Amino acid sequence: MDSFSPSERRVARALLADYPSAGLRTAASLGKDAGVSAPSVVRFTVAIGLESFSALQAALRDELSLRSQGPLGRVQWQADDGSNAEMLVRRARQLADDAVASLASIPPTEIDRAIDLLADSSRRLFLTGGRFSGALAQHLAINLEQIRPRVRLVSDPFGADMIRVVDLAARDVYLLVDFHRYQRSTVDLARHAKRCGASVILITDGKLSPAAADADVVLPISVSAPSPFYSLSAAIMLVELLVIPVFHRLGAKGEERMGKWDAFRSRELLQTEQPTTD
Structure with missing residues (x-):
């Protein structure tokens, strides 16, 4: 805007x-x-x-019609030409090109504001996704918790994790992920977080979830795919690439945190001997 x-x-x-x-x-x-x-x-x-x-x-009327469509409404019944292997490579190139174009269209000011909030380790950071996008929120949380404290994945905000939502405060940051066929619970959560004074980051598709009305930062990303299903390819690239500047911003604190995490994590990993050659 x-x-x-x-x-x-x-x-x-x-x-x-x-x-x-x-x-x-x-x-x-x-x-x-x-x-x-x-x-x-x-x-x-x-x-x-x-x-x-x-x-x-x-x-808007066209969008309302599209919103009512599930995966079956996007099926293309015409099979691709060529072998299955050729189809996979062709569609992979299409997804990659779409992802780069989508990333390039995100306003730079929104990216900068998102990095500022994600890198502020003095703030608690909560992350929630929906049924489809929950894996994305989890992936980002797993990466961020390695480099900064106070990261919490909230998988069931109005159920088992409700206390985290109840305790939201003014300096908290809440990152939400909500894609087309938007979830009412995500919209309600954005509104609640805003009332509590928390800063809201929203990752959504280009049509924008209604939760954007209560978001401080909106990162629209493409979920289109050459299939009946939406693709998280571009969104995964977005969250993985966001972690890099956050890590750089944290500096020595981020390195120290990652070192502690890796040392503790190594206890669980099997140590295998590397093969030797004569």
Whole structure:
């Protein structure tokens, strides 16, 4: 949102706060919610690359239709040409190209703010994903806990891990992962964390989870794939690459933490002799 004017930012936040319903009402109604005029709403639609407010509403209606589709709605029944091995390589190249393009489109200011928050080891850091994206949150948590303290994966925020959510405080950081066919629980969790004064980082897809309305940092990443299922390829690249500048920012503290972690972890690992050659 850095490129938006103040009035355009107000429209964007009003739209995200009740997404997509706010955009399906009249321009005057959305403008009233945002505290701006109807012409300002129209200028906002032009700023995001649409010709008119009616074009925005058409796009929102198309998105609502897409949201109702599960994996079967994305099946391409036409088989690829060539062998299975050729298909795998071709699709791998497509995923890699899409991932790089998606990473390049994330606003640099959002990446910088995310690194600042993740590298602040004086703050508690909580991470939660959904049914599909929980593995991503876990992967990031496992990497971060090796280099900084106070990292907690919250797998069941409204159940077994509820006490961690209840105890959220103003200096906490909460990283959420929520992709298309968004989870109501994630949106509720973002809203609760914001009320508690915590800083919220959201990793989501390009359509933006409604949780973006309460996020301080939004990192949109592609989950598109040449299959009926969404892909975490680009998102995994994002979280793994974020850890590197966080580690550099932590400096000696990060190295010391990793050394302690590795020493303790080595107790569990089997020591195997390396083969020798004559």
